[in-house]
Amino acid sequence: MKKTILITGGAGFIGSHVVRLFVNKYPDYKIVNLDALTYAGNLENLKDIDRKPNYVFEKGDINDTDFVNKLFRKYKFDGVIHLAAESHVDRSIADPGAFINTNIIGTVNLLNAARLLWKDDFSDKRFYHISTDEVYGSLGNTGFFTENTAYDPRSPYSASKASSDHLVRAYFHTYKLPSVISNCSNNYGPNQFPEKLIPLAINNIINNKPIPIYGKGENVRDWLYVIDHAAAIDLVFHEGKSGETYNIGGNNEWRNIDLIKKLCETADAKLSRKPGTSAKLITFVKDRAGHDMRYAIDSSKIQNELGWKPSLDFEEGLEKTLDWYLQNKDWMKRITDGSYQKYYEEQYQKR
Numbered sequence: 001m002k003k004t005i006l007i008t009g010g011a012g013f014i015g016s017h018v019v020r021l022f023v024n025k026y027p028d029y030k031i032v033n034l035d036a037l038t039y040a041g042n043l044e045n046l047k048d049i050d051r052k053p054n055y056v057f058e059k060g061d062i063n064d065t066d067f068v069n070k071l072f073r074k075y076k077f078d079g080v081i082h083l084a085a086e087s088h089v090d091r092s093i094a095d096p097g098a099f100i101n102t103n104i105i106g107t108v109n110l111l112n113a114a115r116l117l118w119k120d121d122f123s124d125k126r127f128y129h130i131s132t133d134e135v136y137g138s139l140g141n142t143g144f145f146t147e148n149t150a151y152d153p154r155s156p157y158s159a160s161k162a163s164s165d166h167l168v169r170a171y172f173h174t175y176k177l178p179s180v181i182s183n184c185s186n187n188y189g190p191n192q193f194p195e196k197l198i199p200l201a202i203n204n205i206i207n208n209k210p211i212p213i214y215g216k217g218e219n220v221r222d223w224l225y226v227i228d229h230a231a232a233i234d235l236v237f238h239e240g241k242s243g244e245t246y247n248i249g250g251n252n253e254w255r256n257i258d259l260i261k262k263l264c265e266t267a268d269a270k271l272s273r274k275p276g277t278s279a280k281l282i283t284f285v286k287d288r289a290g291h292d293m294r295y296a297i298d299s300s301k302i303q304n305e306l307g308w309k310p311s312l313d314f315e316e317g318l319e320k321t322l323d324w325y326l327q328n329k330d331w332m333k334r335i336t337d338g339s340y341q342k343y344y345e346e347q348y349q350k351r
């Protein structure tokens with residue numbers, strides 16, 4: 001094997017697409033997927049590649065320092081792509097603790113293990129930290145987040161991600177650990193857990209349940225198809241410059257209400273429903289506390305320096321996403337089990 005790469009959080013939404021891409025595209029890399037299999041981790045996401053000879057799964061918690069150090073000694077990783085995190089803003093508002101542990105302490109455990117293994121001889125090594133545009137805070141009606149926008153995180157989730165970004169940069173500056181960071185906008189696509197807006201709305205449309213829209217639905221997000229994010233991660237891992245940050249985004253801003261109306265329209269056509277049927281499910285509910293108004297990414301750096309650009313337009317991406325969920329109702333059924341029901345009731349009944 002040419003390289004052994006650790007991918008953390010590979011059983012989650014984005015991580016599973018990154019693992020699949022690397023396992024298929026780089027047969028001469030050994031890909032080790034480390035995941036704690038929290039509620040968000042699902043090995044079913046990887047069943048098409050889990051018997052490939054260059055793929056290994058390790059169940060474990062990045063908060064467990066001894067386990068992490070042993071894993072680094074066992075595999076002698078050449079590179080790390082770190083996606084494992086608590087990722088849902090609403091859960092961070094309800095209970096920040098796990099976000100502080102996994103997103104901050106867990107990241108530090110990985111940084112320390114990499115330093116220990118590589119013993120400050122960093123030739124051909126790489127620590128790649130996957131982050132979010134939410135670290136930059138909230139925009140008004142105009143402007144974009146660039147790599148130089150000052151950090152202004154406003155939820156426990158984004159504050160924990162901002163903290164981990166700072167620590168990764170600190171290890172680069174202090175120890176010269178060859179790290180790189182990317183900050184991406186909202187992803188959508190197959191295998192996303194139905195706590196996030198698009199899969200939650202799809203699941204509710206299919207089941208004729210109310211689609212909860214926070215506040216007036218005027219908040220804006222910049223949506224990117226997950227496969228395009230995975231392609232950007234491949235590029236940054238191989239060609240990004242150590243110490244640099246790359247913003248990744250879809251240049252595809254939608255107000256939540258407009259996005260959901262578009263989704264309902266597309267779903268009506270696919271489900272042979274009378275136009276307007278699914279939109280009747282839209283229900284305005286109490287707003288998210290501290291709800292960031294608008295995110296929008298300026299991705300010109302990765303486009304100009306590394307030649308990345310999104311491959312799909314939103315209509316195409318949304319259709320593919322809906323098709324996937326319609327063809328994988330069993331996947332949805334299996335993950336919306338007892339614990340999902342409890343989460344859903346706690347989140348939405350009080351709104």
Ligand code: NAD
Pocket residue numbers: 008009010011012013014015034035036037038039040041042060061062063082083084085086087088102106130131132133161183184185186187188193
């Ligand atoms: P996800 O919640 O779908 O998956 C997270 C994965 O991490 C799960 O498989 C979970 O089991 C694993 N995990 C959680 N805690 C762990 C721990 N302590 N030890 C080991 N594994 C653990 O998340 P996602 O949406 O795929 O996001 C992946 C990464 O990308 C995160 O770092 C997130 O901050 C970042 N990100 C996400 C988006 C997005 O729109 N989803 C956008 C930009 C950046």
Ligand code: DAU
Pocket residue numbers: 087088089090131132133134184185186187195196197198200212213214215217219220221256288295
């Ligand atoms: O911007 C990148 C971030 O995008 C990632 O770092 C996060 O991990 C990811 O969860 C996502 O955060 P958001 O909070 O933007 O995503 P979410 O899907 O939770 O919400 C999208 C928008 O929809 C947001 O304005 C809140 C709103 N919303 C969400 C839910 C779950 C609703 O109106 N109703 C809902 O039920």
